[in-house]
Amino acid sequence: MIQNLLAMNGYGIFVWLSFGITIFSCAFIYYKTYKTLKKYEKNFAKELGQLSESDRKIALKRSKVASQVFTSYKKSI
Numbered sequence: 001m002i003q004n005l006l007a008m009n010g011y012g013i014f015v016w017l018s019f020g021i022t023i024f025s026c027a028f029i030y031y032k033t034y035k036t037l038k039k040y041e042k043n044f045a046k047e048l049g050q051l052s053e054s055d056r057k058i059a060l061k062r063s064k065v066a067s068q069v070f071t072s073y074k075k076s077i
Contacts, residue, residue: 041069041072044066044069045069045070048060048066048069048070
């Protein structure tokens with residue numbers, strides 16, 4: 001029964017290979033995107049850290065995203 005499911009009337013190799021390629025491609029794109037996002041967050045937090053204290057408070061107050069990036073970056077140090 002399981003062999004019939006895996007074989008899929010002779011088309012199983014094509015179907016399972018397609019699933020494998022799709023899953024691998026999605027995982028690779030996710031990894032690259034995640035890595036790039038972390039690089040941009042690090043650069044953003046570095047630039048935000050170089051601001052004066054008053055400018056940093058203003059930027060963090062105005063932008064919810066900036067405050068989330070800055071706090072998550074501080075936790076990862």
